[in-house]
Amino acid sequence: MTNDKIEKSKSIVILGAGAWGATLANLARENGHQVHLWSRQGTLSLETVLKDAEIVLSAISMKGVRDVASLVKSFPLSPETIFVTATKGLDPQTTSTPSQIWQTEFPDHSVVVLSGPNLSEEIAQSLPAATVVASKNTAAAKIVQQVFSSSRFRVYTNPDPVGVELGGTLKNVMAIAAGVCDGLHLGTNAKAALVTRGLAEIIRIGRTFGAKPETFYGLSGLGDLLATCNSPLSRNYQVGYQLASGKTLTEILATLPGTAEGVNTCRVLMQISEQQNITIPITEQVYRLLETEVTPQQALDELMLRDIKPEYHQ
Ligand SMILES: NC(=O)C1=CN([C@@H]2O[C@H](COP(=O)(O)OP(=O)(O)OC[C@H]3O[C@@H](n4cnc5c(N)ncnc54)[C@H](O)[C@@H]3O)[C@@H](O)[C@H]2O)C=CC1
Numbered sequence: 001m002t003n004d005k006i007e008k009s010k011s012i013v014i015l016g017a018g019a020w021g022a023t024l025a026n027l028a029r030e031n032g033h034q035v036h037l038w039s040r041q042g043t044l045s046l047e048t049v050l051k052d053a054e055i056v057l058s059a060i061s062m063k064g065v066r067d068v069a070s071l072v073k074s075f076p077l078s079p080e081t082i083f084v085t086a087t088k089g090l091d092p093q094t095t096s097t098p099s100q101i102w103q104t105e106f107p108d109h110s111v112v113v114l115s116g117p118n119l120s121e122e123i124a125q126s127l128p129a130a131t132v133v134a135s136k137n138t139a140a141a142k143i144v145q146q147v148f149s150s151s152r153f154r155v156y157t158n159p160d161p162v163g164v165e166l167g168g169t170l171k172n173v174m175a176i177a178a179g180v181c182d183g184l185h186l187g188t189n190a191k192a193a194l195v196t197r198g199l200a201e202i203i204r205i206g207r208t209f210g211a212k213p214e215t216f217y218g219l220s221g222l223g224d225l226l227a228t229c230n231s232p233l234s235r236n237y238q239v240g241y242q243l244a245s246g247k248t249l250t251e252i253l254a255t256l257p258g259t260a261e262g263v264n265t266c267r268v269l270m271q272i273s274e275q276q277n278i279t280i281p282i283t284e285q286v287y288r289l290l291e292t293e294v295t296p297q298q299a300l301d302e303l304m305l306r307d308i309k310p311e312y313h314q
């Protein structure tokens with residue numbers, strides 16, 4: 001593939017006009033690409049824009065991915081169309097990741113995952129950020145890298161799509177826990193311990209999906225943990241922070257701007273841990289807190305009083 005072809009303006013359809021879809025649409029437009037931003041509430045004909053789409057990027061919340069993927073499948077598409085998924089969630093029915101859903105619906109197309117420490121409000125203000133585009137098809141990942149890269153948005157490629165996707169998805173549960181930690185004013189040592197043990201838990205879960213452990217030390221794992229576990233801009237962090245201040249989940253979600261995927265992800269992870277017998281103590285306490293089975297203080301005590309053990313299993 002020549003650079004000329006890569007640098008040509010692309011026709012891009014972005015599915016989901018929420019905070020992240022709209023921000024990604026602007027990044028691609030600023031790089032000279034033709035972007036159609038579709039949402040189920042809008043008037044744009046999906047059938048018309050899909051006809052010429054070279055890239056279809058989904059920034060739909062997890063709960064809508066399956067329906068939107070089957071809607072897209074009902075319309076004609078070029079066999080060359082690349083799918084990009086930017087959703088950070090897990091399917092409650094099947095425990096699949098969004099990229100697995102897109103790949104199952106479109107087995108002959110390239111699927112690229114886009115994930116990283118990307119709080120959309122900061123990117124919308126043109127603050128610098130970096131992300132990762134990951135695919136089994138390196139050429140497709142490079143095309144997507146070219147589409148979004150700019151002096152304000154640095155895009156890396158990676159060959160482990162499921163690892164990159166899970167890094168972004170699993171850290172949402174840890175961001176809820178980090179919000180609780182800050183809401184209870186537990187201090188910097190506690191936060192460092194939580195995030196570090198959270199990363200160990202993420203890697204344990206990632207292995208069961210076949211992800212490479214080293215992927216989680218990159219931008220989409222450690223990077224996104226650092227961003228969302230330390231920022232009040234994160235909706236997941238906000239859920240935890242407000243739970244610690246005594247609000248109920250229903251009250252919090254009623255005023256939260258947009259989607260906090262960690263709530264659903266936590267429930268799906270409990271299913272996975274039962275099926276695969278994986279130890280996920282932090283996720284389990286977040287789950288029990290969301291289900292009002294424990295108070296934030298009790299969740300903390302449960303974690304601190306677990307059996308003592310070596311840091312790593314050999
Ligand atoms: N906002 C952010 O900073 C970032 C968000 N993400 C991820 O991107 C995804 C979307 O996040 P946001 O844009 O922030 O959420 P949002 O709540 O602002 O937007 C969600 C979008 O999904 C659409 N949607 C929801 N359910 C649907 C359904 N059943 N059918 C069709 N469309 C449906 C909504 O209409 C909306 O366009 C989430 O998985 C989130 O974790 C990833 C990186 C950054």
Ligand SMILES: O=C(CO)COP(=O)(O)O
Binds near residue numbers: 236259260
């Ligand atoms: O994924 C994000 C940043 O990388 C956005 O985090 P929240 O969904 O918690 O706002």
